Amino acid sequence: MKAIHVVMALLLIVPSFINFYTPLYNYVNPKLAGLPFFYWFQIMMLFVVVIPYIAFTYLAKRLDEEEQGGYSK
Amino acid sequence: MSDSTVIISVFVVLFAIFTFLGFYGSRWRRGDMNHLHEWALAGRRLGATLAFFLVGADLYTAYTFVAVPSGVFAKGSLYFFAVPYVAMTFAVALAFAPKLWKLSKERGYITGSDFVRDAFDSRTLSILVAITGIVAVFPYIALQIVGMQAVLTSMLIGFGNTETVQEISLVIAFLILAAFTFTSGLRGATLTAVFKDVLIWLTVVVVIAAALYEVGGFSHVFSNPSIKPNYITVPSSLVPGYATLAFASALQLYLYPHAVNGILSAESAHKLRLSTSFLSIYGVGLALLALFGIIVYSVPSAMSFLGNFPASSRGVLVVPALILSTVPSWFAGVALLAIFVGGLVPAAIMAIAQANLLTRNIIKEFKPNLSASSETRIAKWASAIFKFIALGFVFTVQSTYAIQLQLFGGILIAQLFPALFMGLYIRWFKKEALTAGLIVGVLSGLYMVLVANGFGTPKFTGLNSSLYSTPFGALYISVLSLGLNLLVTIVLSAVIKRAPRQVAVQPAPAAGS
Numbered sequence: 371m372k373a374i375h376v377v378m379a380l381l382l383i384v385p386s387f388i389n390f391y392t393p394l395y396n397y398v399n400p401k402l403a404g405l406p407f408f409y410w411f412q413i414m415m416l417f418v419v420v421i422p423y424i425a426f427t428y429l430a431k432r433l434d435e436e437e438q439g440g441y442s443k
Numbered sequence: 444m445s446d447s448t449v450i451i452s453v454f455v456v457l458f459a460i461f462t463f464l465g466f467y468g469s470r471w472r473r474g475d476m477n478h479l480h481e482w483a484l485a486g487r488r489l490g491a492t493l494a495f496f497l498v499g500a501d502l503y504t505a506y507t508f509v510a511v512p513s514g515v516f517a518k519g520s521l522y523f524f525a526v527p528y529v530a531m532t533f534a535v536a537l538a539f540a541p542k543l544w545k546l547s548k549e550r551g552y553i554t555g556s557d558f559v560r561d562a563f564d565s566r567t568l569s570i571l572v573a574i575t576g577i578v579a580v581f582p583y584i585a586l587q588i589v590g591m592q593a594v595l596t597s598m599l600i601g602f603g604n605t606e607t608v609q610e611i612s613l614v615i616a617f618l619i620l621a622a623f624t625f626t627s628g629l630r631g632a633t634l635t636a637v638f639k640d641v642l643i644w645l646t647v648v649v650v651i652a653a654a655l656y657e658v659g660g661f662s663h664v665f666s667n668p669s670i671k672p673n674y675i676t677v678p679s680s681l682v683p684g685y686a687t688l689a690f691a692s693a694l695q696l697y698l699y700p701h702a703v704n705g706i707l708s709a710e711s712a713h714k715l716r717l718s719t720s721f722l723s724i725y726g727v728g729l730a731l732l733a734l735f736g737i738i739v740y741s742v743p744s745a746m747s748f749l750g751n752f753p754a755s756s757r758g759v760l761v762v763p764a765l766i767l768s769t770v771p772s773w774f775a776g777v778a779l780l781a782i783f784v785g786g787l788v789p790a791a792i793m794a795i796a797q798a799n800l801l802t803r804n805i806i807k808e809f810k811p812n813l814s815a816s817s818e819t820r821i822a823k824w825a826s827a828i829f830k831f832i833a834l835g836f837v838f839t840v841q842s843t844y845a846i847q848l849q850l851f852g853g854i855l856i857a858q859l860f861p862a863l864f865m866g867l868y869i870r871w872f873k874k875e876a877l878t879a880g881l882i883v884g885v886l887s888g889l890y891m892v893l894v895a896n897g898f899g900t901p902k903f904t905g906l907n908s909s910l911y912s913t914p915f916g917a918l919y920i921s922v923l924s925l926g927l928n929l930l931v932t933i934v935l936s937a938v939i940k941r942a943p944r945q946v947a948v949q950p951a952p953a954a955g956s
Contacts, residue, residue, distance in 0.1 A: 382534040386693075389527035392686045396676045404662030408676045412526045413730045416723045419530050423720035426537055431713050 378429050381422040389415055446772040447601050453776025454598065454783075457642075461784055464635050465623060503643050505590025505786035506583075507729045510846035513758030515736030517843050519673040521681050523733050524688040529726035531693035536719045539864040540697055541712040546867070555703045555863045556804035562866055565874035566808060571881055572859055573804035576700040577797045579855035581829070582848035583699070585836035587790035589759060589845045591616035592837075594783040597763035600751065609756070613837070616786075621830050624791040639788050642781035646766070647728040650778060651735070653769040658741040669740045683916030688850070688909070691921035694860055695853045700796035701789075735762050744768035758843030794833075798826035840906045850909035850919070851892060857921045858884035861932045876935030884928030891920040 388394060395411040402410040507525075514522030543558065552558045555576065560569035595612035602608065658664055665675060672678070677685045696702055709715035736758075739745050745764040749757045766778045802822045807813055813821075840847050862877045891911045897903045910917035 382538055386531045386534045389530045390686055390690050392677060392682045396682065398675055404660050404665060406665060406675050408520065409523065409734065412523065413727060415530050416526065416726050416730065419723050420720060423533060423537060423723070427716040427720050430541065430716055434712065
């Protein structure tokens with residue numbers, strides 16, 4: 371397994387763990403515009419995860435191109 | 444309240460436009476609709492944008508407008524799990540969907556079952572995968588019917604007593620769904636999905652702004668005395684349930700046959716990944732709709748509207764009630780139509796996928812010489828008949844807990860994870876092991892559902908819970924039965940000895956056309 375595979379896996383696993391691990395955000399405060407932390411944090415995560423997902427997408431594209439170039443594997 | 448003549452007129456006119464799009468869609472970029480490949484995969488020619496809408500369509504279904512707000516309304520923050528689920532599910536999709544897309548392109552698969560048959564060389568396993576897929580979708584379609592029924596009920600309530608209106612609404616919703624699926628095919632459904640999503644976004648933004656303006660912002664919503672602590676955070680006893688509901692739902696979404704169709708109709712692996720990456724932002728509307736279940740407590744006119752109905756069906760009417768009491772009548776017509784087609788389009792897409800599996804992976808296994816046109820004819824008729832089975836599921840839940848329909852289907856579809864997704868990377872799995880794992884997973888899931896709902900005891904009132912008590916707290920049954928499934932799959936794969944299979948010798952299955 372190459373370093374790029376590890377990085378790609380982390381780009382999916384780290385944000386997913388944050389979303390999965392409820393005790394991390396199961397709080398009332400700080401509120402945002404009256405919305406408890408529990409709610410706004412999870413809504414914010416919907417935007418935040420896009421960054422690692424896009425990074426994953428472009429790394430995957432690079433891998434695909436390498437494979438087609440024939441010097442991978 | 445609003446003027447029902449205006450609402451119904453706007454609704455009917457927009458529905459006419461929508462229906463026209465559906466018919467036009469079946470002619471648009473026309474392929475030969477007598478080929479299943481065309482009817483069911485839109486000829487594998489959808490670019491990033493359309494593929495986005497096709498999968499996005501799956502994010503905005505009656506699950507989103509009706510089931511989640513209803514759950515939040517009745518039980519509080521537990522049902523907000525749908526939000527972390529959406530954020531996670533695209534990570535799962537990025538890990539597995541492009542691989543499935545590539546293999547499908549190379550070897551001509553048009554269903555998940557095709558892959559399983561080819562990769563593990565097992566007709567039994569591929570038929571079981573197809574049957575599990577078909578059955579798991581029934582309760583999901585039933586949920587869409589509940590959603591469509593809720594919209595019609597909220598519009599027609601002035602015209603008769605509650606019970607009659609609900610029954611008539613159910614019949615109309617069902618008939619419209621059957622007619623729509625039969626005529627449009629995936630191409631039509633995708634085109635209407637764009638129309639539907641535009642209306643939905645408009646509705647979500649306008650209604651949440653109007654409702655928050657009316658109640659004076661979230662601080663008032665959350666300081667309302669009827670908002671108990673379990674509406675503000677997840678009670679500690681429900682945290683394991685919350686996390687497992689989100690996690691398992693994330694694993695499940697892309698295993699559904701209609702989601703596999705969505706994956707395969709993309710134009711390239713890169714475009715598929717790119718549209719998937721952005722879909723979580725699209726999930727913001729789902730989060731806002733979930734909050735409707737809490738906001739509604741602060742809107743007195745909406746609460747008095749809900750008071751006309753028995754408690755068991757108030758939840759599904761939360762979003763329609765907020766629409767009717769916060770926006771002008773003409774816009775209420777637009778918004779209700781959005782929710783109505785929000786159930787109709789996904790239900791049609793799901794039914795098409797089911798029919799696809801039936802003909803291609805079950806009937807064709809026994810009658811391999813079926814002509815392309817009779818294959819499509821059977822698929823269309825099967826999808827019509829299947830809808831009656833879905834209708835049966837409508838009666839297994841109290842409508843407020845309609846989300847249980849999706850969660851129940853989820854328990855079944857999750858059992859395909861080892862064969863369909865892990866199998867993309869791990870060919871070490873033996874076919875007998877996967878088959879045994881799938882059977883153990885499905886049966887243990889069914890057993891735990893029955894126990895959790897007190898089946899056979901006086902406590903039993905239909906599907907009310909998908910959580911099963913364990914020493915680690917109450918967990919979503921899906922993770923438990925998937926755990927058993929994996930255990931069986933791995934142990935048996937390790938035990939069964941066989942010479943390695945020679946993949947290359949195998950002929951690729953015939954492409955769908």
